[in-house]
Amino acid sequence: xxxxxxxxxxxxxxxxxxxxxxxxxxxxxxxxxxxxxxxxxxxxxxxxxxxxxxxxxxxxxxxxxxxxxxxxxxxxxxxxxxxxxxxxxxxxxxxxxxxxxxxxxxxxxxxxxxxxxxxxxxxxxxxxxxxxxxxxxxxxxxxxxxxxxxxxxxxxxxxxxxxxxxxxxxxxxxxxxxxxxxxxxxxxxxxxxxxxxxxxxxxxxxxxxxxxxxxxxxxxxxxxxxxxxxxxxxxxxxxxxxxxxxxxxxxxxxxxxxxxxxxxxxxxxxxxxxxxxxx
Amino acid sequence: xxxxxxxxxxxxxxxxxxxxxxxxxxxxxxxxxxxxxxxxxxxxxxxxxxxxxxxxxxxxxxxxxxxxxxxxxxxxxxxxxxxxxxxxxxxxxxxxxxxxxxxxxxxxxxxxxxxxxxxxxxxxxxxxxxxxxxxxxxxxxxxxxxxxxxxxxxxxxxxxxxxxxxxxxxxxxxxxxxxxxxxxxxxxxxxx
Numbered sequence: 001x002x003x004x005x006x007x008x009x010x011x012x013x014x015x016x017x018x019x020x021x022x023x024x025x026x027x028x029x030x031x032x033x034x035x036x037x038x039x040x041x042x043x044x045x046x047x048x049x050x051x052x053x054x055x056x057x058x059x060x061x062x063x064x065x066x067x068x069x070x071x072x073x074x075x076x077x078x079x080x081x082x083x084x085x086x087x088x089x090x091x092x093x094x095x096x097x098x099x100x101x102x103x104x105x106x107x108x109x110x111x112x113x114x115x116x117x118x119x120x121x122x123x124x125x126x127x128x129x130x131x132x133x134x135x136x137x138x139x140x141x142x143x144x145x146x147x148x149x150x151x152x153x154x155x156x157x158x159x160x161x162x163x164x165x166x167x168x169x170x171x172x173x174x175x176x177x178x179x180x181x182x183x184x185x186x187x188x189x190x191x192x193x194x195x196x197x198x199x200x201x202x203x204x205x206x207x208x209x210x211x212x213x214x215x216x217x218x219x220x221x222x223x224x225x226x227x228x229x230x231x232x233x234x235x236x237x238x239x240x241x242x243x244x245x246x247x248x249x250x251x252x253x254x255x256x257x258x259x260x261x262x263x264x265x266x267x268x269x270x271x272x273x274x275x276x277x278x279x
Numbered sequence: 280x281x282x283x284x285x286x287x288x289x290x291x292x293x294x295x296x297x298x299x300x301x302x303x304x305x306x307x308x309x310x311x312x313x314x315x316x317x318x319x320x321x322x323x324x325x326x327x328x329x330x331x332x333x334x335x336x337x338x339x340x341x342x343x344x345x346x347x348x349x350x351x352x353x354x355x356x357x358x359x360x361x362x363x364x365x366x367x368x369x370x371x372x373x374x375x376x377x378x379x380x381x382x383x384x385x386x387x388x389x390x391x392x393x394x395x396x397x398x399x400x401x402x403x404x405x406x407x408x409x410x411x412x413x414x415x416x417x418x419x420x421x422x423x424x425x426x427x428x429x430x431x432x433x434x435x436x437x438x439x440x441x442x443x444x445x446x447x448x449x450x451x452x453x454x455x456x457x458x459x460x461x462x463x464x465x466x467x468x469x470x471x
Contacts, residue, residue, distance in 0.1 A: 041459050047403060054409040058354075064344050067354040067407035067427075104353060106344045106427050116314070118426055147359045147382070147404065179452050180359050180382035182404030234460040238381065238403060240441065241455030271405045 002079070002135040004279050006086025009139070012277050013095025013125075016141035017072055018103035020275040021064045024055050027209035028186075028247070028272050035184060035244040044242025048184075051237070051270055066271040069105040070143030072096045072125040073203065079134035089127060097121040108146070128200070142207060142274040148185060148267040151177035154199055157261040166191060166263050167226060173265040174230050174246065179239020182269035186210060187230065187249045190264040192256035201252040202266035207274050210248035223249045247272075281439070286377065287335035290396040293376040296442045298449035302400065303437040308337040308379070310431040312358055315422055316366035323369055330421035331430060333370060337377030339402075342427035343411070352417040352433070354407030357381040360399070364388050371397045379440055389448050400440035401451070413438040 032055075036048040058065040074092050078084075084091070100107055100122035109123065110116045126144075153173045157165045170189055177185075190201025213220035226249040236242025247270065256262060284292060286306035296302070309331050311319065322329055340360050344353030360380030367378060368391035376397045381404040392399065402410060414433050421430040443451045 041462075043455070044459075050403050050406055050409060054403075054406040057412070058408040061408070063347075063408050064354040065408055066405045067342060067344050067356050068358070069344060104345045104347050106342060106353070108342075108427070118428075120426070150359065178383060179401075180361065182381065234456045234463070236455065236459060238401060239452050239455070240401075241457075241459035243459075269405050 002082050004082055004084055004137055006084060006088065006091035008279055009084070009088065009091040009137070010095040010098065012139055012279060013074065013092050013141060014099040014102070016139065016275045016277060017096055017099030017105065017143065020141050020273040021069045021103065021105055021143050022058055022062050024058075024065060024271065024273065025209070025275075027211045028270070029055060031210045031247045032184070032270060035247060039242060039244050041236060041242035043240055044236045044244060047237040047240065048244060064105060065273070066145060066269075067106055068108065068145035068147060069100070069122075070145045070273070071109055072100070072122060073128070073142040073144050074125045075128045075130070075140040075142065075204075075207065077130045077132045077138035079132060079136045081135035082137050084137075092125055092127055093123045096123050096125045137279045138276060139279065140207060140274055140276040145269060145271065148181035148269045151181040152202070152264070152266045154195065154262065154264040156195065157263055159259070159261050161261060163222070165261070167229070169263050170226055170249070170265055171229055171233070174267070175233055175235070177267060178235055181267045182271070183235055183239060184237055184244045184247045184270050186247050186268040186270075186272045187226070188266040188268065189226075189249060189251040190266070191251060191253045191262070193254040193262060194256070195262055197254060198262035198264040199266070201254055202264035205250040205252040206266055206268050206272060208250045210250070210272070214251055216253075219251050219253060223251050283437075286337040286435070288337050288376045288398075289335055290376055293398045294396045294446045296398050296445055298442050298445045298451045298454060300442040302440050302442065304337070304400075304440060305436050305438070306434070308339050308377075308433050308435055308438075309420070310339050310341050310343070310433060312340050312342050312428050313362050314425050314428040315430045316363050316370075318422060320366045320369050323373070329373075334374035336375050337379065338370070338375060339433065340378065340380035344407070344427070346417070352411050352414050355411040355414060356407030357402040357404055360384055367391065371395050383452060384444060389444060392444065392446055393448050396446045398442055398446055399444040401443040402438075402440050410438070
């Protein structure tokens, strides 16, 4: 049994909130710069150039890449042989509170979806708990902006709709979102499970590096095909026209019921942020 | 070549702009997003005075990150504009001439823009670190209790935007995509 102090969890979450918001990961940066090279439409290329300039400024000055520093989505992989000394949920929220306050990040959470009073410290976090073998605690913080979250969708397709139905739904969702989610976007797709599981899978898909394909060759090919078809829509960076509408399509799947084919599409903007640390 | 424009923006200047024009805005603009727009429109419906000078005003839909000591403002890029669709027609009818945001607008907003002579600009979404460099000063002028959603008066210099919808209702989201697709189709047929 390994003992991890709740204060160590707080410290880590705080640091991850700040780092994730100020520094994009290399996979996203490399992907944006290779799209810049390939983009042939002049206006689109200029916007991609501005996007690169923006994350470079954020890197140099340790400032947020985007003013929507998001709701803090925190993914915990808790080893079965770990004992947390203290209240884990409270420790995570305390880390978010400290990170968003001391890191000069925007507080974007309201205490009630209808009375809409800001909590003032960006808590509570959206916390996902997963129990795994081992004696480690893996913490991922993924700040999620809502311009793109609002363009996300879920559909309970019929099994007879098959893969063509899935493709049609994903492409229609991206087309209807158009300029709203700040393209170029990352498209997270969850297929299977239940209504809620599909949405969770779509969110998890956004955590995978954009240069890594699904380990199942069938789904890897589906990711490639969807990316190509999305980039043929012509929406382009910011929706002003061009090739680069999406940076990647990441799919996660799970077994499902004989009667169902749930599909969820969680859209992220080019500011796709996540940072992981293992205790 | 970008067109230099001044804010506050006169109706005449607003009407001269065309969808697709790149502009650099200098002068004074307000910030407001969901909560502030709701309060402004509640004042209007009660017949009370607004806390901002609405005539010829340009409103930037933004909720910046808090400034660090010594900074004018934190990161400050545009938020998605359709959430302001319920409120913009009222403010346009009272004299607002410019909006800065990103994303689509509803038909009711475009109608109000055509009727009164207003323009909708797009700033690059997700570029808050870059855009904040064009902001010279920032002062909260109303609704301090709303935090990031308070109304600020910003002084901007060469703030880069593109005209997305002009006062005749032309829309860059349609025109830009169509011309890209047409050029690509032409390139393909040339290859064939």
